[in-house]
Structure formats: C-alpha cells, structure tokens
Amino acid sequence: MAKKKKSKREYVWLECTECSQRNYRTEISVAEGTPKLELKKYCKTERKRTAHKIRRK
Numbered sequence: 577m578a579k580k581k582k583s584k585r586e587y588v589w590l591e592c593t594e595c596s597q598r599n600y601r602t603e604i605s606v607a608e609g610t611p612k613l614e615l616k617k618y619c620k621t622e623r624k625r626t627a628h629k630i631r632r633k
C-alpha cells in the first residue's frame with residue numbers, strides 16, 4: 577500500500593506591494609497555513625526590485 581501524503585498545494589500570485597501588479601505565479605503548501613512572507617522580486621512594470629506578497633485567489 578502506498579502511503580498517501582496529505583499535502584495540500586495551492587497556486588498563488590505574488591503581487592507587487594507598490595503597483596499591485598501580479599507578476600509571478602507560484603505553488604505553496606497550505607498544510608502549515610499560508611506563509612505571510614514578502615519576497616524581493618523584480619517588477620517588470622516598474623523595472624526594479626520590490627517586495628511582493630502572496631495573494632491567494
């Protein structure tokens with residue numbers, strides 16, 4: 577019997593905190609709750625690195 581791992585995965589958007597543009601799509605594990613971290617990502621709209629936060633659908 578194969579062990580069935582219960583790991584809920586969800587697709588989320590990484591939204592720029594400065595211009596609210598959704599620049600990246602990523603997959604997170606929601607088993608331990610949604611991580612509330614901000615990531616430094618390159619924003620194509622502003623052409624600079626800004627903080628992006630996870631936005632669930």
Ligand SMILES: [Zn+2]
Pocket residue numbers: 592593594595596597619620621622626
């Ligand atoms: Zn931006």
